[in-house]
Amino acid sequence: MASTISNARVVRAPRGSQLSCKGWLQEAALRMLMNNLDPDVAELPEQLIVYGGSGRAARSWEDFDRIVAALRRLENDETLLVQSGRAVGVLKTHPDAPRVLISNSMLVPKWATWDEFRRLEAMGLTMYGQMTAGSWIYIGSQGILQGTYETFAALARKHFGEGTEGRRDEGTERHRDGGTEGHRDGGTEERDARDLSGAPSLRGRLVVTGGLGGMGGAQPLAATFNQGVCLVAEVDPARIEKRLATRYLDRMSDSLDEAIDAALRARRAGEAVSIGVVANAADLLAELIRRDITPDVLTDQTSAHDPLNGYVPNGILGSAGVYLGDTRGAMKPHSHGGEPWSARRYQALLRLRREEPDTYVRESYRTMNEHVRHMLELRRRGAITFDYGNNLRAHAVEAHERYSGGPDSVRPYGVQPVDAFQIPGFVPEYIRPLFCEGSGPFRWAALSGDPADIAATDQAVLEAFPDEGALCRWIRLAGEKVAFQGLPCRICWLKYGQRAKMGLVFNRLVREGKVRAPIVIGRDHLDCGSVASPNRETEGMKDGSDAIADWPMLNAMANTACGATWVSIHHGGGVGIGYALHAGMVVVCDGTPAADARLQRVLTADPATGVIRHADAGYEEALRVARERGVDLGR
Numbered sequence: 001m002a003s004t005i006s007n008a009r010v011v012r013a014p015r016g017s018q019l020s021c022k023g024w025l026q027e028a029a030l031r032m033l034m035n036n037l038d039p040d041v042a043e044l045p046e047q048l049i050v051y052g053g054s055g056r057a058a059r060s061w062e063d064f065d066r067i068v069a070a071l072r073r074l075e076n077d078e079t080l081l082v083q084s085g086r087a088v089g090v091l092k093t094h095p096d097a098p099r100v101l102i103s104n105s106m107l108v109p110k111w112a113t114w115d116e117f118r119r120l121e122a123m124g125l126t127m128y129g130q131m132t133a134g135s136w137i138y139i140g141s142q143g144i145l146q147g148t149y150e151t152f153a154a155l156a157r158k159h160f161g162e163g164t165e166g167r168r169d170e171g172t173e174r175h176r177d178g179g180t181e182g183h184r185d186g187g188t189e190e191r192d193a194r195d196l197s198g199a200p201s202l203r204g205r206l207v208v209t210g211g212l213g214g215m216g217g218a219q220p221l222a223a224t225f226n227q228g229v230c231l232v233a234e235v236d237p238a239r240i241e242k243r244l245a246t247r248y249l250d251r252m253s254d255s256l257d258e259a260i261d262a263a264l265r266a267r268r269a270g271e272a273v274s275i276g277v278v279a280n281a282a283d284l285l286a287e288l289i290r291r292d293i294t295p296d297v298l299t300d301q302t303s304a305h306d307p308l309n310g311y312v313p314n315g316i317l318g319s320a321g322v323y324l325g326d327t328r329g330a331m332k333p334h335s336h337g338g339e340p341w342s343a344r345r346y347q348a349l350l351r352l353r354r355e356e357p358d359t360y361v362r363e364s365y366r367t368m369n370e371h372v373r374h375m376l377e378l379r380r381r382g383a384i385t386f387d388y389g390n391n392l393r394a395h396a397v398e399a400h401e402r403y404s405g406g407p408d409s410v411r412p413y414g415v416q417p418v419d420a421f422q423i424p425g426f427v428p429e430y431i432r433p434l435f436c437e438g439s440g441p442f443r444w445a446a447l448s449g450d451p452a453d454i455a456a457t458d459q460a461v462l463e464a465f466p467d468e469g470a471l472c473r474w475i476r477l478a479g480e481k482v483a484f485q486g487l488p489c490r491i492c493w494l495k496y497g498q499r500a501k502m503g504l505v506f507n508r509l510v511r512e513g514k515v516r517a518p519i520v521i522g523r524d525h526l527d528c529g530s531v532a533s534p535n536r537e538t539e540g541m542k543d544g545s546d547a548i549a550d551w552p553m554l555n556a557m558a559n560t561a562c563g564a565t566w567v568s569i570h571h572g573g574g575v576g577i578g579y580a581l582h583a584g585m586v587v588v589c590d591g592t593p594a595a596d597a598r599l600q601r602v603l604t605a606d607p608a609t610g611v612i613r614h615a616d617a618g619y620e621e622a623l624r625v626a627r628e629r630g631v632d633l634g635r
């Protein structure tokens with residue numbers, strides 16, 4: 001594989017209004033590429049890893065240099081082609097065409113497996129682009145914070161709002177009678193779970209999850225913004241420390257018992273507190289089951305989409321930190337002798353990852369299977385449980401299929417496909433109604449580097465949508481509480497119509513000098529029209545079109561035709577190789593009339609593909625939005 005580590009250096013995007021490229025559009029791409037690798041933004045910048053397991057911004061440091069050089073010489077009527085993190089060509093196009101076209105991790109479907117991807121990656125032919133890593137519009141944990149905040153808020157409305165029981169299934173009642181420790185400890189159902197404004201919230205509720213990486217790091221703050229208690233297991237103490245430093249997390253503990261006790265105390269007191277515990281998520285759940293404690297909400301954001309470079313197995317090492325050998329034949333979850341998670345054990349596992357990848361992958365699958373089994377048990381006991389888009393369920397099933405001798409065998413990889421998918425995905429549960437309205441994760445960054453520019457844009461959003469209570473609450477909260485990472489930026493979910501309106505407002509701010517340099521607008525690939533991902537964004541589509549992948553391709557082509565500044569198509573993303581195809585776009589407000597026209601076109605067409613996709617699938621809400629807002633369905 002082309003060396004990703006040699007030549008590593010610290011990169012930060014230039015600030016201010018001085019250009020180092022031949023135009024602002026190229027400069028924007030350059031700064032956002034560099035911003036993705038800023039040590040305050042990226043998870044492992046020396047390896048060019050931005051977030052999400054091994055999601056990279058460029059294939060190697062040599063490739064990074066090549067992209068930077070190409071962007072610096074790129075003319076205003078040229079387009080740079082980037083193939084999986086490598087600059088491969090410059091074409092003469094025209095000023096309204098994208099300045100960069102990117103394709104990441106694409107494989108012919110029959111070859112689209114992790115094994116084949118890794119073989120090709122080792123030959124230096126490709127890289128994992130995740131979603132916004134290889135398309136240069138990652139903005140740190142804030143990017144996911146608002147989505148997670150919205151998801152938890154939607155969950156509170158659905159399960160803890162007016163007329164809801166607070167819990168969902170029969171298991172709850174049974175356990176209420178039986179009295180779980182959590183319920184004996186003050187009985188969550190007896191507390192008022194409303195926030196001070198009277199809206200349903202997570203107050204007095206315990207959210208248990210795993211993973212404090214680039215995306216998962218948003219969970220504790222999103223939970224406490226919703227007034228809940230959050231207990232998160234994370235195997236890497238450095239990640240926990242990073243979330244403490246950026247104030248996404250309140251406390252850290254290296255003892256499971258201590259962390260669980262503290263979380264229960266906070267739940268009883270109705271305090272909004274988050275606790276990161278240095279532990280394997282599967283072990284935390286096992287301990288909750290053992291102590292008969294049922295969380296109110298249960299999910300997971302470990303990097304389970306990647307069994308080698310993401311997820312970390314539990315119990316493969318003995319108390320001396322020595323590898324215990326093949327556990328494939330074991331008929332019960334592998335024991336780790338009660339030894340708590342430790343830095344030594346974690347480091348030994350990282351060595352195993354490098355030296356014996358096949359063993360590591362098998363242990364990863366085994367742990368994921370165990371992890372999902374524990375989630376199912378806690379769900380049975382009444383925890384509101386949902387999959388948070390990391391493909392944990394599918395990998396639990398794959399564990400079963402790969403290592404337990406076929407679909408009829410239940411042990412030791414005991415989770416059957418039908419079981420794992422009893423856990424609902426977060427999109428059908430909470431997000432799809434938003435997608436039907438063309439709503440999605442609109443984000444922007446101030447190329448000046450000046451936080452005052454984001455304050456100006458925040459103010460502009462508040463003025464543009466004074467009647468959108470939740471949106472205004474978020475913008476104010478984010479302004480007060482969210483620490484910037486890298487270039488100052490903001491995210492909020494905007495609907496069809498709202499996105500184009502905001503784009504024009506921001507372009508006017510640039511034109512009138514109300515901000516010090518151009519503003520870049522982009523979005524996550526997790527959006528209404530830009531992704532085909534049957535275990536996540538397109539899970540359980542009304543018309544069964546979950547795996548139809550024409551939609552993200554049409555989205556990318558539409559954004560290219562409309563003149564987005566850079567457009568990308570990716571494979572894999574948050575769920576891994578073979579499981580998703582998706583597209584990204586970024587468009588720059590440089591204050592010019594030409595930008596006005598491009599912004600109007602792109603920010604209309606991009607969410608329109610989402611409304612169209614959901615209308616085509618038969619969602620009433622999308623059909624209504626299309627009818628009322630004039631989205632032409634070509635009928």
Ligand SMILES: NC(=O)c1ccc[n+]([C@@H]2O[C@H](COP(=O)([O-])OP(=O)(O)OC[C@H]3O[C@@H](n4cnc5c(N)ncnc54)[C@H](O)[C@@H]3O)[C@@H](O)[C@H]2O)c1
Nearest residue numbers: 052053211213214215216235281302303311312389390574
């Ligand atoms: N829900 C969404 O909207 C969304 C969006 C993008 C990505 N994702 C997916 O969510 C997952 C997390 O993304 P990320 O960017 O935070 O990834 P990341 O790689 O930056 O962080 C994952 C974290 O999980 C930890 N971890 C791994 N295995 C563990 C285990 N068994 N127990 C406890 N901790 C463990 C790692 O140490 C790491 O800190 C990925 O699979 C990603 O693809 C979800």
